Amino acid sequence: DTGVSQNPRHKITKRGQNVTFRCDPISEHNRLYWYRQTLGQGPEFLTYFQNEAQLEKSRLLSDRFSAERPKGSFSTLEIQRTEQGDSAMYLCASSLVGGSTEAFFGQGTRLTVV
């Protein structure tokens, strides 16, 4: 399977704990995106990388959120001191700049903060 892969698929955590999600993009794709989606809404942009450089961060991404893509391949999204409002589906997508304009999504990580 050469699609976008996200792990874990589901995460339940207690309020105040830290969580980390991983995304493995399509191998030749140089751009990687993180989105957050709450129930009944469209995905909201959080941040994106081109290769290892983080080019833009949304104002939705508070100081408790950090994303990395250290070698320009996989990426991690960490949430520190989780709050109940962080409960959402976290989606990763990748695309090829200079190729087609399409972004392909992973299956998402569903986070529940209790």
Next chain:
Amino acid sequence: TQLLEQSPQFLSIQEGENLTVYCNSSSVFSSLQWYRQEPGEGPVLLVTVVTGGEVKKLKRLTFQFGDARKDSSLHITAAQPGDTGLYLCAGDSGTYKYIFGTGTRLKVLA
């Protein structure tokens, strides 16, 4: 801030009926994607439109990009229960950053 508004938000129809979903913005997009999303899954790309006025067909689905590249529509002919899902449009302003619409939740009843 670029915004994409979709209408209707919810649509419940009988099998065999036709429907159209709209995606509107005041901003110009260099391309626009349509996705369908099942509960608990990530969005799956259906089509990308790039040229103003472009029409693309995918079986019973017809996608159109507005002449000014600010709006798009998705028309489904003879809807089937398998078409049920959340339909999302997403626009790229040319920076390869995708802004999503509010979504249209479609339910097709057998």
